[in-house]
Amino acid sequence: MKTRKLRDIEVSAVGMGCMAFSHGYGKIPSEEYSIEAIRNAYKHGCTFFDTAEVYSPNLSGIGHNELIIGKALEDVRENVVIATKLMLHSVGFGRKVYDEICSHLEGSLDRLRTDYVDIYYLHRMGGVPVEKVAEAMGRLIDDGLIRGWGLSQVDVNVIDAAQSVTPLSAIQNIYSMVERDSEENIIPYCMDHNIGFVPFSPIASGLLSGKITPQTQFERNDDVRNWVPQLSRWNIEGNMPIVEMLRAFADNKNATSAQISLAWMLCKYPNIVPIPGSKNNERIIENLDSAKVELTNEEFERLESELNRCKVYGHRGRGGF
Numbered sequence: 074m075k076t077r078k079l080r081d082i083e084v085s086a087v088g089m090g091c092m093a094f095s096h097g098y099g100k101i102p103s104e105e106y107s108i109e110a111i112r113n114a115y116k117h118g119c120t121f122f123d124t125a126e127v128y129s130p131n132l133s134g135i136g137h138n139e140l141i142i143g144k145a146l147e148d149v150r151e152n153v154v155i156a157t158k159l160m161l162h163s164v165g166f167g168r169k170v171y172d173e174i175c176s177h178l179e180g181s182l183d184r185l186r187t188d189y190v191d192i193y194y195l196h197r198m199g200g201v202p203v204e205k206v207a208e209a210m211g212r213l214i215d216d217g218l219i220r221g222w223g224l225s226q227v228d229v230n231v232i233d234a235a236q237s238v239t240p241l242s243a244i245q246n247i248y249s250m251v252e253r254d255s256e257e258n259i260i261p262y263c264m265d266h267n268i269g270f271v272p273f274s275p276i277a278s279g280l281l282s283g284k285i286t287p288q289t290q291f292e293r294n295d296d297v298r299n300w301v302p303q304l305s306r307w308n309i310e311g312n313m314p315i316v317e318m319l320r321a322f323a324d325n326k327n328a329t330s331a332q333i334s335l336a337w338m339l340c341k342y343p344n345i346v347p348i349p350g351s352k353n354n355e356r357i358i359e360n361l362d363s364a365k366v367e368l369t370n371e372e373f374e375r376l377e378s379e380l381n382r383c384k385v386y387g388h389r390g391r392g393g394f
């Protein structure tokens with residue numbers, strides 16, 4: 074597997090989003106299946122695993138996903154990069170931001186069976202000024218408890234304010250062929266400041282795999298696809314030209330649609346490391362193999378211009394969870 078750098082942290086060019094083993098895409102697999110899938114991804118060359126303290130069934134409870142990752146990767150800990158996230162809405166009366174973050178981090182370290190986190194993200198901006206968070210993250214780096222830090226779903230002003238206090242390793246925002254807001258100034262800012270960009274939902278929650286049709290029924294319980302804007306029945310129909318364009322391109326290239334959607338962003342920006350999510354062993358490997366799909370300049374330009382001609386139906390941006 075090729076590698077890329079998120080600031081000074083080396084990771085496989087494609088990472089693995091582990092959320093669906095606990096939350097967000099309907100019924101979760103057994104713990105045994107999830108652990109096996111994570112270990113298979115590692116054996117296949119993946120060294121970058123994404124989780125968060127809040128990834129638990131229905132987002133109730135804490136740490137279901139981190140516990141699975143801890144068990145799966147304990148034996149290979151020093152060979153992998155683990156990114157997790159904390160939610161910090163406010164700081165308890167009389168407490169310091171550093172202490173509050175430390176108590177979240179301690180829980181994550183325990184569940185992840187490790188004594189350091191490679192990239193520690195603030196999951197969402199809450200009521201705490203980002204400069205204070207950046208200062209605390211700087212101390213945690215000095216303490217050796219985290220190697221780097223990041224922000225998720227933020228705009229360029231927040232990134233700039235944070236970066237001037239403690240340099241960031243990565244920004245994790247939504248980004249895919251149908252969610253391209255970050256192209257305007259966030260990804261360029263990251264490139265200029267040696268910050269990695271980690272797109273979440275890079276396959277647009279499955280839309281870009283070509284496996285979703287207007288007739289697809291999503292699960293009733295804990296399934297984000299019920300509210301992802303591009304996946305309403307009406308918008309899936311509207312987005313079919315993108316899906317068809319991608320399918321034709323993929324067929325020509327002997328690849329899958331999901332792989333082309335990932336290869337497109339890898340080709341477009343050198344600082345991008347997507348973290349596709351799947352709870353299916355074969356599709357996890359398929360997605361990792363997108364790192365092997367090379368697009369020539371001509372192919373990339375054709376894909377980009379065909380994409381630019383398509384109207385996108387539905388927009389999530391930085392809203393929603």
Ligand SMILES: NC(=O)c1ccc[n+]([C@@H]2O[C@H](COP(=O)([O-])OP(=O)(O)OC[C@H]3O[C@@H](n4cnc5c(N)ncnc54)[C@H](OP(=O)(O)O)[C@@H]3O)[C@@H](O)[C@H]2O)c1
Binds near residue numbers: 274
């Ligand atoms: N920072 C944040 O706020 C935030 C928010 C959301 C997600 N994330 C992170 O980003 C990761 C990825 O995002 P995501 O899971 O929302 O979206 P995604 O990777 O765009 O899509 C996941 C969906 O696509 C399907 N899929 C994936 N690969 C496929 C393939 N090759 N063929 C057919 N279907 C495929 C999956 O179904 P199957 O499981 O059935 O394969 C699942 O339903 C998460 O795991 C999480 O770590 C972060």
